[in-house]
Amino acid sequence: MMKSKPLPADPMIRQLIRQAQNAQMGRRTLLAGAGAGATALALAACSSGAAVKPTAAADTSATDKIIRWDNWALYVDVDDAGNYPTLDAFKAQTGISVKYTEAVDDNNSYYGKVKDQLALGQDIGADAVCLTDWMVSRMIRFGYTQELDHANIPNLANLLPSLQDVDFDPGRAMSVPWQGGFAGLAWNKEKYPQGLTSVEDLWAPELKGRVGVLSEMRDTMGLIMLDQGVDISGTWGEEEFTAAIDEFKKQVSDGQIRNIKGNSYKEDLANEDTLAAIVWSGDIVQLNAENGDKWGFVVPEKGGTLWNDNFVVPIGSPGKKNVEELINYYYDPAVAAEVAAYVNYITPVVGAKEAMLAIDPTLAEDPLIFPDEATLANAYVFRGLDGTEEQTFNAQFQAILLGAA
Amino acid sequence: MAFAAFSSQAAPSTDPVARRRSPVALFLLLPGILYLVLFFLTPLVSLLLTSFQAPREFGDIGQFDYAFRWQNYVEVVTTYWPHIARSFGYALAATFFALLISYPLAYFIGVKARRWPLLQSLMLVLVIAPFFISFLLRTLAWKQLFSDESFVVQSLKALSLLGPEAHVTGTAFSVIFGLTYNFIPFMTLPLYTTLERLDLRYLEAGNDLYASPFHVFRKVTIPLSMPGIVAGTLLTFIPAAGDYINASRDFLGGTGTQMMGNVIEANFLVLQNFPAAAALSIILMTVILVIVSIYVKRSGTEDLL
Numbered sequence: 001m002m003k004s005k006p007l008p009a010d011p012m013i014r015q016l017i018r019q020a021q022n023a024q025m026g027r028r029t030l031l032a033g034a035g036a037g038a039t040a041l042a043l044a045a046c047s048s049g050a051a052v053k054p055t056a057a058a059d060t061s062a063t064d065k066i067i068r069w070d071n072w073a074l075y076v077d078v079d080d081a082g083n084y085p086t087l088d089a090f091k092a093q094t095g096i097s098v099k100y101t102e103a104v105d106d107n108n109s110y111y112g113k114v115k116d117q118l119a120l121g122q123d124i125g126a127d128a129v130c131l132t133d134w135m136v137s138r139m140i141r142f143g144y145t146q147e148l149d150h151a152n153i154p155n156l157a158n159l160l161p162s163l164q165d166v167d168f169d170p171g172r173a174m175s176v177p178w179q180g181g182f183a184g185l186a187w188n189k190e191k192y193p194q195g196l197t198s199v200e201d202l203w204a205p206e207l208k209g210r211v212g213v214l215s216e217m218r219d220t221m222g223l224i225m226l227d228q229g230v231d232i233s234g235t236w237g238e239e240e241f242t243a244a245i246d247e248f249k250k251q252v253s254d255g256q257i258r259n260i261k262g263n264s265y266k267e268d269l270a271n272e273d274t275l276a277a278i279v280w281s282g283d284i285v286q287l288n289a290e291n292g293d294k295w296g297f298v299v300p301e302k303g304g305t306l307w308n309d310n311f312v313v314p315i316g317s318p319g320k321k322n323v324e325e326l327i328n329y330y331y332d333p334a335v336a337a338e339v340a341a342y343v344n345y346i347t348p349v350v351g352a353k354e355a356m357l358a359i360d361p362t363l364a365e366d367p368l369i370f371p372d373e374a375t376l377a378n379a380y381v382f383r384g385l386d387g388t389e390e391q392t393f394n395a396q397f398q399a400i401l402l403g404a405a
Numbered sequence: 406m407a408f409a410a411f412s413s414q415a416a417p418s419t420d421p422v423a424r425r426r427s428p429v430a431l432f433l434l435l436p437g438i439l440y441l442v443l444f445f446l447t448p449l450v451s452l453l454l455t456s457f458q459a460p461r462e463f464g465d466i467g468q469f470d471y472a473f474r475w476q477n478y479v480e481v482v483t484t485y486w487p488h489i490a491r492s493f494g495y496a497l498a499a500t501f502f503a504l505l506i507s508y509p510l511a512y513f514i515g516v517k518a519r520r521w522p523l524l525q526s527l528m529l530v531l532v533i534a535p536f537f538i539s540f541l542l543r544t545l546a547w548k549q550l551f552s553d554e555s556f557v558v559q560s561l562k563a564l565s566l567l568g569p570e571a572h573v574t575g576t577a578f579s580v581i582f583g584l585t586y587n588f589i590p591f592m593t594l595p596l597y598t599t600l601e602r603l604d605l606r607y608l609e610a611g612n613d614l615y616a617s618p619f620h621v622f623r624k625v626t627i628p629l630s631m632p633g634i635v636a637g638t639l640l641t642f643i644p645a646a647g648d649y650i651n652a653s654r655d656f657l658g659g660t661g662t663q664m665m666g667n668v669i670e671a672n673f674l675v676l677q678n679f680p681a682a683a684a685l686s687i688i689l690m691t692v693i694l695v696i697v698s699i700y701v702k703r704s705g706t707e708d709l710l
Binding site: 108109112115138141142208209210215252258259260261262264267268271272273387390391394395398400401402403 | 464465466467468485487488545548549552553554555570572574575654655659660661662663667668671673674675676677678
């Protein structure tokens with residue numbers, strides 16, 4: 001406690017100061033009381049991460065003909081006027097209107113926004129969300145998703161056979177793929193004409209400090225592990241992961257790898273900070289369209305990763321049946337082709353390639369949108385991790401990203 | 406608490422009128438108090454409680470229970486001490502450079518340009534003008550200007566000021582540069598408001614007493630502009646220490662330049678390690694509070710607070 005300052009001589013000012021000081025005392029006692037109240041409130045609320053799984057909301061699809069769909073940017077067809085042609089056609093066909101929002105910027109930050117409501121079983125303001133495999137896996141584990149009624153989705157028969165059974169969602173009871181893509185290697189064809197064929201090529205001395213990798217653990221680590229001969233879909237464990245982490249750490253601390261980024265890696269390729277990088281296939285199609293075929297893309301010879309973003313119905317949504325109708329609509333090959341022609345990612349719908357021939361034959365031949373058998377055979381899905389693995393592997397990966405090696 | 410350092414505690418008053426509490430004053434304070442309780446105190450208490458949480462036994466990612474696990478603090482300090490040190494180091498450097506740039510600027514606008522009011526207001530507008538564009542966009546623009554193939558970096562390399570393999574983005578330089586750049590207006594404006602009121606007759610008096618211009622500046626101008634300096638440095642240092650945009654890998658930083666804000670973000674969003682993120686936030690707040698209260702006491706400007 002510091003010594004009190006002498007008060008000014010003016011009696012009026014003295015009076016004012018005293019009054020202010022007394023009011024301050026009052027505020028302090030009041031705050032103390034309020035603090036106790038807040039403590040009780042906070043304690044009464046549940047701890048982080050509920051122990052009990054929430055229950056699904058009652059379905060009001062029959063009366064509320066609306067779907068609130070949260071999705072990633074540039075992930076559905078848009079025309080020049082800003083309308084969504086396939087969604088408009090869906091409304092004309094079924095009478096269900098769709099409020100489409102580009103609300104997902106990143107799996108983690110989206111999850112961070114909605115997780116507390118999900119844990120309480122509340123409506124998060126979305127009836128359908130498209131999130132990546134591993135995040136869907138976590139949400140299913142926690143019971144944050146609703147079980148889909150396949151009887152309402154007859155077109156689900158068009159789902160690619162390789163995606164019908166995934167380890168995080170056997171039989172696709174809770175999730176249905178929306179679009180997918182590869183993580184592979186890209187290089188600047190002008191500045192690095194020799195190109196790349198394997199992850200090992202990224203460690204070439206000429207590329208020192210000009211290599212970028214993705215901040216998505218499963219893609220960067222997946223590619224390095226595949227390069228080290230690990231089948232990432234199979235039964236690998238801590239040992240294999242640590243071996244790949246060591247390699248990754250070495251390349252970062254040697255300054256070979258310069259950038260580790262999410263979506264913004266595209267800017268680095270464009271301004272040539274990075275000349276070679278681990279990238280997502282669909283982005284390179286778009287970048288090449290904007291900048292004139294400047295980058296090459298390859299799935300590494302020892303294998304690339306394949307991921308999907310999947311529809312899930314959050315536990316608190318009252319519109320599950322409407323969403324099932326929406327999924328059924330997008331699993332019509334003709335509609336799937338219309339979307340694929342715009343977004344340039346891999347569609348999970350069988351027959352879309354044939355439908356695409358009618359829209360744009362050159363796109364139908366693009367191996368990044370409609371990969372051939374050989375490419376698909378060389379693409380692996382990172383196996384599902386349990387809670388403990390997710391924590392320890394993420395911690396090891398983030399430690400390198402934060403430079404606390 | 407450090408709060409106490411800011412308020413001079415009155416000795417028990419003997420004046421009976423002053424001791425009586427005015428209900429009107431309390432009533433008028435009510436909205437402010439409610440606001441503080443709801444949006445400051447409740448989150449703060451919740452943050453404090455979270456920082457002591459323990460992982461749930463056999464729990465999944467992001468599952469914690471209330472406990473008194475003080476080891477959280479030991480763990481984050483031993484793991485992240487480089488980031489803590491870096492945060493305050495960068496913030497201090499940025500504050501220093503911002504002051505170095507802003508003081509002459511504010512002096513020119515507030516003192517030298519007094520004769521030309523139009524110029525004065527024009528320059529003030531120029532200082533504020535960057536606020537019309539989101540600072541995210543401005544920071545991204547700097548990232549482009551500092552990119553490897555940019556004119557700036559290529560010229561520096563041609564002049565051999567930079568090695569052939571050197572780069573600017575992702576270095577301590579670019580992060581401190583970004584922090585300095587982004588906080589210059591926050592430094593300039595408080596400095597301007599005090600310098601604008603600077604009574605030039607004091608400087609004349611100093612000259613008349615045979616003080617050199619440097620002496621006058623050091624003994625008269627600086628002490629008179631101290632409130633502006635303190636306000637400006639606080640407005641720069643506090644947000645700079647917690648900043649996570651400039652140092653972010655997506656902006657001007659790299660893996661070697663991550664600050665506390667980035668660590669908190671990674672722990673909160675990616676690792677779902679809420680206790681660690683909360684403990685780091687509490688540490689950040691406490692250290693800032695201690696530094697600021699010492700600074701304010703030392704500079705003799707308690708009246709500002």
